[in-house]
Amino acid sequence: MPTAKLRHLAFTARDAVGLAHFYRDQFGMRIFHTDPDGSQFLTDGVINLAIIQQALDGDVPTGFNHFGFHVDDVDTVAKNLVDAGLPEPAVRHTTRPFAEYRAIDPEGNWFDLSAHGYLPPGEQE
Template sequence: MSRPRLRHLAIVVRDAPRMAEFYCTQFGMEQFHTDPDGSCFVTDGYLNLALIQHQLTGDVPAGFNHFGFEVPAVAPLADTLEAAGVPRPVLRGGDRPFAEYRAVDPEGNWFDLSEHGFLPPSVADR
């Protein structure tokens, strides 16, 4: 891989299971992960679409949330991002098997960085 590749999009939705069913039925995507909060993750085999379950008690509105790049190595990119005047990427918390780092662009839009991609090995190896 010679340059970062866009491999992940995330949308906050009001009914994640319904939206996952829609994308699987209408576009042939496959659901490969469900979070305890009901968020669903689907893929076309290349791009991972996170359908994040909206929480009325949360502070994140429904709609676009973030995107993610698969990169050869996070450390050198973190250095160049920091030199460009944005905060250095930070490790993401949680137990998901993807999206190791979170970063922001100059306007504060979130994006993830991953060295191993956005699909679990069981899906990525197919």
């Protein structure tokens, strides 16, 4: 089995723009996408860091939210997860150009699966 590559981390923040600017200014990460709600997406050229704007009417707390794997074949990984007794990964309905599927591990942690990766379009591995 090919090794999946951890390429995406996501945090929920009270001030997504301010936190993105912190990582940009302190660590040289590049902001490459902003959602209408203010969520920010940064990269160091290998890892994509999503900083999700916390919604006042939402029930998602601040802090770690999910991670994502870049895999060779989502269908094979999905089948293996189901064979292991986990729910089938769900299609992520989003306009973002990455993270095609959302899955869950045995402890209930969310993770994304992507066959094309998490870097900005045109910068894929």
